[in-house]
Amino acid sequence: MIRNAEMIDRFGVLVQKLQEKKYHIEYPFEYAVIISPVKNNKAPIDFTLMAITHGNEVVGLDIACELLQKILNDELKIEFKFALLLGNVEASLQNKRFILSDMNRSMGLKAVKNSEEKRGVLISEHILKRTRYLFDIHQTIEPTKKSFFIFPYTRGSLRFASYLDPKRPVVTHWGKGFSKDGMCTDEFVNKNGGAGISIELGQKGFDDNQTQDGLNLVLRAVEAMNQGTSFSSNAIDQPIYTWSEVVSYPDGDVALNSEIHNFDIYHQGQEFGDANGKKLTAEKGGVVMFPKYVQSGMPKPKELIRFMRLVEHKELP
Ligand SMILES: [Zn+2]
CATH class of the missing domain: 2.40.50 (OB fold (Dihydrolipoamide Acetyltransferase, E2P))
Structure with a gap:
């Protein structure tokens, strides 16, 4: 729990430090940052990295901070429009999945009842609506024998996931939405013309192996975005489940x-x-x-x- 608060603070400090770099930086709301090589506030966001959509699935905090540190150290150049954000900060400070409203059912809500839903609307309206590719980091409640991608099926999402790791299983579904309430993050991005995917890296909690695994996938995405890679020619090899x-x-x-x-x-x-x-x-x-x-x-x-x-x-x- 203390570590959650420390990591959330660290994220806040690191995103402020980005101002020292030669990027154009926007802070659309608390614990969210948009980095671009040039000022172009209206342009779509090429890639969004999201952590703690569920407050106790904390490994994404570590991954986001490691990535920010690499950008600050000039080990990593960003040549596209890149958003990084924390989902349910409030719940994470209590090491809970959510307090009153599940952030992953709060995208695109028309009316809000509490602060979690309010943040959900900020995230969906200001970031996800104009995101081309979303990578949302989750962890499972119970142990898992494998890490896996999970998202509502679209061709674009499947090809993006498969590019990031052609071996990792994909869990998907199509037809009806996942939930009758607000939308999931990936579902919302898909509905707005982007390609959204989520990953379950392992059982919830801080875990160095999961951090390294997730960071490698994010670095692969960043490299692809820097090169303007389209994922359309990617062959699909991994097992797909529904x-x-x-x-x-x-x-x-x-x-x-x-x-x-x-x-x-x-x-x-x-x-x-x-x-x-x-x-x-x-x-x-x-x-x-x-x-x-x-x-x-x-x-x-x-x-x-x-x-x-x-x-x-x-x-x-
Ligand atoms: Zn989750």
């Missing part, structure tokens, strides 16, 4: 088998938990995603667990 089964959170006494991790495999008919003394079994089964363990006193989530299947390329719209 939901085969979404299990709603049952009423009453629910117990998920202990230590179910993301990317575990559960077969059709296999027991994965218990609700009110009755076995819960996988209807279709597949690869586990987002298992939910609720501690007493915590509100009941909408979903208990998801299972995924591999997607064939020809299925993609």
